[in-house]
Amino acid sequence: MSILVIAEHDNQALNPATRAAVTAATTIGADIHLLVAGQGCQSVAEQGAQLAPVARVRHVDAPHYGAQTAENLAALIASLAEGYSHLLLPATAFGKNLAPRLAALLDVSQISDIIAIEAPDTFVRPIYAGNAWATVKSGDAIKVVTVRPTAFPPCGDGGGAAIETLPAGPDLGLVRLIERVLSRSSRPELAAAKIVVSGGRGLASKENYHRLLEPLADKLGAALGASRAAVDAGFVPNDYQVGQTGKVVAPELYIAIGISGAIQHLAGMKDSKVIVAINKDPEAPIFQVADYGLVGDLFQIVPELTEKL
Amino acid sequence: MKVLVPIKRVIDYNVKVRVKPDGTGVDLSGVKMAINPFDEIAVEEAVRLKEAGIASEVVVVSCGASVCQEQLRAALALGADRALLVEMEETHALQLEPLTVAKLLKAICAKENPRLVFLGKQAIDDDANQTGQMLAALLGWPQATFASKVVVKADEAEVVREIDGGLETLAIKLPAVITTDLRLNEPRFASLPNIMKAKKKPLEVIKAVELGVALAPRVVTLKVSEPPKRKAGVKLSSVDELIERLKNEAKVIG
Numbered sequence: 001m002s003i004l005v006i007a008e009h010d011n012q013a014l015n016p017a018t019r020a021a022v023t024a025a026t027t028i029g030a031d032i033h034l035l036v037a038g039q040g041c042q043s044v045a046e047q048g049a050q051l052a053p054v055a056r057v058r059h060v061d062a063p064h065y066g067a068q069t070a071e072n073l074a075a076l077i078a079s080l081a082e083g084y085s086h087l088l089l090p091a092t093a094f095g096k097n098l099a100p101r102l103a104a105l106l107d108v109s110q111i112s113d114i115i116a117i118e119a120p121d122t123f124v125r126p127i128y129a130g131n132a133w134a135t136v137k138s139g140d141a142i143k144v145v146t147v148r149p150t151a152f153p154p155c156g157d158g159g160g161a162a163i164e165t166l167p168a169g170p171d172l173g174l175v176r177l178i179e180r181v182l183s184r185s186s187r188p189e190l191a192a193a194k195i196v197v198s199g200g201r202g203l204a205s206k207e208n209y210h211r212l213l214e215p216l217a218d219k220l221g222a223a224l225g226a227s228r229a230a231v232d233a234g235f236v237p238n239d240y241q242v243g244q245t246g247k248v249v250a251p252e253l254y255i256a257i258g259i260s261g262a263i264q265h266l267a268g269m270k271d272s273k274v275i276v277a278i279n280k281d282p283e284a285p286i287f288q289v290a291d292y293g294l295v296g297d298l299f300q301i302v303p304e305l306t307e308k309l
Numbered sequence: 310m311k312v313l314v315p316i317k318r319v320i321d322y323n324v325k326v327r328v329k330p331d332g333t334g335v336d337l338s339g340v341k342m343a344i345n346p347f348d349e350i351a352v353e354e355a356v357r358l359k360e361a362g363i364a365s366e367v368v369v370v371s372c373g374a375s376v377c378q379e380q381l382r383a384a385l386a387l388g389a390d391r392a393l394l395v396e397m398e399e400t401h402a403l404q405l406e407p408l409t410v411a412k413l414l415k416a417i418c419a420k421e422n423p424r425l426v427f428l429g430k431q432a433i434d435d436d437a438n439q440t441g442q443m444l445a446a447l448l449g450w451p452q453a454t455f456a457s458k459v460v461v462k463a464d465e466a467e468v469v470r471e472i473d474g475g476l477e478t479l480a481i482k483l484p485a486v487i488t489t490d491l492r493l494n495e496p497r498f499a500s501l502p503n504i505m506k507a508k509k510k511p512l513e514v515i516k517a518v519e520l521g522v523a524l525a526p527r528v529v530t531l532k533v534s535e536p537p538k539r540k541a542g543v544k545l546s547s548v549d550e551l552i553e554r555l556k557n558e559a560k561v562i563g
Contacts (some may be wrong), residue, residue, distance in 0.1 A: 100442035
């Protein structure tokens with residue numbers, strides 16, 4: 001059984017979520033291939049060849065894969081799919097955008113955001129914002145699956161796979177990237193951070209969010225996150241959002257500050273190892289999942305915590 | 310230009326879902342149902358395009374049992390012009406999967422010839438996040454998923470998308486499929502006069518079997534279970550105690 005994992009990357013570096021998808025592949029079979037398609041992405045192919053479980057890297061380089069848009073990539077991958085039992089992608093914005101398009105081109109269903117693999121055709125995935133888990137069995141010959149990155153550990157290096165360069169497919173010319181504006185931060189990436197400091201509506205303003213949370217995050221070497229309410233209120237950009245429709249995180253330590261704990265927020269963080277909640281409302285649902293709670297005024301507690309750490 | 314907006318009937322987002330004790334699914338009996346919130350954003354965006362004089366007609370469509378007429382009427386009350394129900398038996402509706410819906414919608418697109426299809430990026434029941442991308446693939450159209458801003462021009466649309474690291478702007482050729490993210494707009498509430506008017510708007514029922522799409526699922530659900538519960542922890546009395554516990558008990562900080 002051969003498995004093709006689709007690498008997520010920016011033409012320079014392999015996205016760590018790819019490593020989780022490779023680990024998931026190891027629980028299905030041993031012949032794991034990695035597709036690196038992009039523009040000037042030779043270095044990514046070389047990084048992919050280092051992944052211990054990867055047996056072969058398939059590298060495709062062309063200008064029309066540079067922006068990683070789904071139309072050209074899905075067509076390319078569909079043309080390479082024959083002979084594979086599984087096509088795995090990380091359940092990130094990249095994978096979620098691409099996988100269904102790819103599956104439909106192959107006339108197969110797609111299985112989204114799996115958190116466990118029970119058999120090569122049987123997967124566990126959260127539904128209803130994580131309030132239920134569904135165990136599903138696919139009857140398709142090729143299984144197109146997105147893998148929740150926090151549910152599988154990243155695979156390590158130590159491999160030395162051969163890199164095979166393949167010809168590019170056609171440019172469908174349906175879409176053009178105008179611009180990409182990425183948040184620049186010296187902090188760890190939210191999805192991969194060991195500690196996350198997250199803020200909600202209780203912070204009351206953008207100024208408070210930054211004034212109170214940034215020093216704490218700096219002290220802890222933490223990434224910054226936010227509830228949907230804080231994003232909607234404009235405290236921080238969309239890529240800070242943790243939850244059902246934002247990012248799913250599972251750090252060692254998640255500190256929820258002024259976050260009430262709506263179901264859709266809990267869906268994005270309740271697999272964290274240790275959860276701390278700081279909130280003035282003792283009845284806030286966040287305390288039902290928190291290991292340690294502090295009821296009180298965050299405007300006093302957070303500076304005190306930052307100072308004493 | 311005509312805009313098609315597929316909508317899904319789901320458990321209202323305020324309802325706490327309960328897993329059935331026999332593990333066959335979640336309990337839907339007597340539960341409040343609503344338009345999937347992301348689809349409501351899609352309806353709103355289409356209606357705004359009509360109000361701006363860009364769209365000529367907004368058609369909503371839902372695939373499911375006859376009860377979905379409730380959600381179609383609700384969408385008509387928000388400003389859609391007419392509605393289509395792709396109707397099937399409840400047993401089929403319960404097992405409907407995104408690929409099947411995409412095939413049904415492709416058949417509807419062949420009849421209606423929309424220039425734009427707006428869908429929610431995901432439904433809050435199965436959280437699949439697939440239908441829009443699948444429809445775009447089947448039609449051979451471009452897609453712009455997770456949209457937070459849409460500007461429709463003569464032959465293309467400029468769409469700002471929410472991606473993991475920030476935002477990107479794509480120009481996609483029309484016709485196209487766009488899926489909506491949370492911050493695209495804030496849907497209006499239907500006014501009482503509009504709810505009354507919606508009752509008179511056309512709602513056509515099309516039998517799913519007449520569209521020539523096999524309804525049987527490729528993916529079967531073996532079991533639905535409660536996720537492991539996280540135990541509530543302890544409430545502490547001071548910052549000092551919190552730091553002590555994090556260092557010595559949880560050992561997550563140095």
